[in-house]
Amino acid sequence: MFVRNFPRNAPPLQRQLLPPVGLRPRSSFLLASSSSFSASTHSATTISRPIISSCCLTTTTARHAIQSYAARALRPPALARSTRSSSTSSRATTGKFGSARLPLAALAAAVLLSAVLAARSGHVHAESSKSEATVLPTYTRAEVATHTTPETGIWVTCGSGVYDITNFVEIHPGGSRILQAAGRSIDPFWAVFAIHQSPETRQLLETYRIGHLAPARTPEEKAANAAADARDKEALQGLFANDPKRDPRLVTLAACPCNAETPPAELTASITPTPVFFVRNHLPVPAVDVETYRLRVDGPTFPQEVELSLADLRALPKHTVTVTLQCAGNRRKDMHEVKATKGLQWTAGGISTATWSGALLTDVLRAAHPGFDLDNQGSADDDDDDENNNNNIAHVHFRGVEGYGASIPFHKAASPAGEVLVAYEMNGEPLPPDHGAPLRAVVPGHVAARSVKWLESVVLSDEESESHWQRRDYKGFCPSTEMPTEEDYDSATSIQELPINSAVLSPRPDSTVEAGPDGKLAVLGYAVSGGGRAVLRVDVSADGGRSWVAADLKPAAPRARPGRQWAWTHFEARVPVAAAAAAAAARKDGQVVEVVCKAVDEAYNSQPERVEGIWNMRGVLSNAWHRVKVTVTQPGAAEEKPEEGGLVERIGR
Numbered sequence: 001m002f003v004r005n006f007p008r009n010a011p012p013l014q015r016q017l018l019p020p021v022g023l024r025p026r027s028s029f030l031l032a033s034s035s036s037f038s039a040s041t042h043s044a045t046t047i048s049r050p051i052i053s054s055c056c057l058t059t060t061t062a063r064h065a066i067q068s069y070a071a072r073a074l075r076p077p078a079l080a081r082s083t084r085s086s087s088t089s090s091r092a093t094t095g096k097f098g099s100a101r102l103p104l105a106a107l108a109a110a111v112l113l114s115a116v117l118a119a120r121s122g123h124v125h126a127e128s129s130k131s132e133a134t135v136l137p138t139y140t141r142a143e144v145a146t147h148t149t150p151e152t153g154i155w156v157t158c159g160s161g162v163y164d165i166t167n168f169v170e171i172h173p174g175g176s177r178i179l180q181a182a183g184r185s186i187d188p189f190w191a192v193f194a195i196h197q198s199p200e201t202r203q204l205l206e207t208y209r210i211g212h213l214a215p216a217r218t219p220e221e222k223a224a225n226a227a228a229d230a231r232d233k234e235a236l237q238g239l240f241a242n243d244p245k246r247d248p249r250l251v252t253l254a255a256c257p258c259n260a261e262t263p264p265a266e267l268t269a270s271i272t273p274t275p276v277f278f279v280r281n282h283l284p285v286p287a288v289d290v291e292t293y294r295l296r297v298d299g300p301t302f303p304q305e306v307e308l309s310l311a312d313l314r315a316l317p318k319h320t321v322t323v324t325l326q327c328a329g330n331r332r333k334d335m336h337e338v339k340a341t342k343g344l345q346w347t348a349g350g351i352s353t354a355t356w357s358g359a360l361l362t363d364v365l366r367a368a369h370p371g372f373d374l375d376n377q378g379s380a381d382d383d384d385d386d387e388n389n390n391n392n393i394a395h396v397h398f399r400g401v402e403g404y405g406a407s408i409p410f411h412k413a414a415s416p417a418g419e420v421l422v423a424y425e426m427n428g429e430p431l432p433p434d435h436g437a438p439l440r441a442v443v444p445g446h447v448a449a450r451s452v453k454w455l456e457s458v459v460l461s462d463e464e465s466e467s468h469w470q471r472r473d474y475k476g477f478c479p480s481t482e483m484p485t486e487e488d489y490d491s492a493t494s495i496q497e498l499p500i501n502s503a504v505l506s507p508r509p510d511s512t513v514e515a516g517p518d519g520k521l522a523v524l525g526y527a528v529s530g531g532g533r534a535v536l537r538v539d540v541s542a543d544g545g546r547s548w549v550a551a552d553l554k555p556a557a558p559r560a561r562p563g564r565q566w567a568w569t570h571f572e573a574r575v576p577v578a579a580a581a582a583a584a585a586a587r588k589d590g591q592v593v594e595v596v597c598k599a600v601d602e603a604y605n606s607q608p609e610r611v612e613g614i615w616n617m618r619g620v621l622s623n624a625w626h627r628v629k630v631t632v633t634q635p636g637a638a639e640e641k642p643e644e645g646g647l648v649e650r651i652g653r
Helices: 026-030 049-053 060-068 077-082 104-128 175-181 187-192 199-208 219-238 264-268 310-314 332-336 361-368 410-414 486-491 578-586 647-651
Strands: 036-038 101-103 153-158 161-164 209-213 251-254 259-261 295-298 306-308 319-326 351-360 395-400 405-409 421-426 440-442 455-461 501-506 512-514 520-528 535-541 552-555 569-576 592-601 626-633
Touching: 153 187, 161 199, 187 219, 199 209, 264 501, 295 361, 306 361, 310 351, 310 421, 319 421, 319 440, 351 361, 361 410, 361 421, 361 455, 395 410, 405 410, 440 455, 501 592, 501 626, 520 535, 520 592, 535 552, 535 569, 569 578, 569 592, 578 592
Parallel strands: 295 455, 512 626
Antiparallel strands: 036 101, 153 161, 161 209, 251 259, 295 306, 319 351, 351 421, 395 405, 395 455, 421 440, 501 520, 520 569, 535 592, 552 569, 592 626
16 A cells, blocks of 8 residues: 655644554554643643544444453453453553543543444443342442553443443554543543433443442532543533534534534525535534645655645636535435334435636646656556556545545546536535535545545555545445454445435425315426436335336436436436325325335436345445335325425425
8 A cells, every 4th residue: 555654844734643554554543632621720731633533433343342352341341351461561651641631532432432332232231140149349430530441350340330341452453542431430421421411321331330339429529520520521512612612503413523414405496505405413623724724635646745835726727516415324214114224324315516716637737747648557457566557547636635445446536427516606605514514525425524624635556545435334234234253344345426316305204285176296306326327217106006007207416428417316206195095094094195205317327226135234326216205195184285386396405
């Protein structure tokens, strides 16, 4: 893999960030820094990306690690410590906790612990057989605070429990940096990252329990404990100090970091208004100084790393393209309702469309290296091992300032027809903070996870990005694979182009709607396919799929070139509903009917009928027929009549 070290005299912005993607081992995205905050002033100092990264990892990384090290991880803490190798005992700690200063990495690492513990659900039974007759000892906070090294044992507290996580250090995705969370309570972290407040997470944490936490005995002790927890919570909230104020119409699934859907009423427009464009942040929004900002571009055939300013990028030919971005987990809730999945429960609003403007990535690569040959692309048949030959370039890595990373195939990046952008405008305005200001990648036709925001570097490589989100997330598996192993992840292909999908926007689920005088129901929605494939047809049914009507289509980009239909298509159909409502009434189902839509793209790819055949633990690629149950009344008898006006009023908010 291509490697280039940072020069010692690198600019300040470059020094505080991670090395190029190709330089890091898989776990090193969790490297800690010396960033900290003063307990006396409560003022946060520079927060490095590695620290923030450990706040928000998904449980998938832990799952693959735990699968590989299950035997070691599930041994009782005392037994595991007694058999630990000498190499473990010599591991250096990375910091101590004093009363005056708290390393901010400790806050983030504890949050990561909560996420990783949640991943151990498949192994809880291995610990549950422990003797319930064992009487656990009681420890004070002061005693817990002394257990911060492998030699003493690495302890944390939660509620009234004390937990020894020493064994877990071996399988922690961030390596020994989790030691920085030792000796502290994780309650404040879970209070901020509420996604971890679940019975399952608490049950899994109990597998590491070694004792009880002694209650504070004096008012002074209680006050000191409360003050310490408050400082931790305040510091965690400070991680999100740069997050912008958001439109209240967004449907928030998680506040820290922000994950929010576009409201249904706003999904009907060809171009989604910027304030309600869906938000998918893996990490806190970073602060970027546009004056000192530089995009770093590098590759094996580049004489040296090249830095481009925003002015340099704006001097390149400006290109504008209409692109729909869709979260890999869009419609995950539909899959979750059939069988539980891991992840935020996105409905049909994890998708939006905008016009994006910026420089084509091909132009950026040529500007960075005028002699670079974009036509000399890698091939599976290439035998040339010379890393300076373009034939070895197979991937383009993107990394964001905040620490998120991903990569796309080189053939997509190198093709002018791929229209990959280094974008600085969204809907004719400078990028807003939530959507990558000042610069982001926009990869048309690919899952939104590859359109990296707050873009810091572009690196050409012979391998995929080592980022967690490329190697250990955003991959699909066989429906029977409920606990992917490391081998499963290594053999699975990263999601790039998305499959054909569609969703009903109106009528809304569980609503009461009135049939028209002609006995038909108006159904509206969107359809989109990956890879630039146009939507060929959308079929709509009001009887669960027994009969169908072909919808009228309205592409958001009707003049798009063949193979470059990067934007969604809206559809509208009037579907006979009287017979379906009568049949439902005869079945004593009231007049509840099931409205269904399914789309077909120009390659005649069609949505699968049922979720069961595409189910996966992460709930990605959820594209089964979209089903909406509604109660239909005859004209003049509806309990909730649609508002007069346009489509937005009919769908409602």
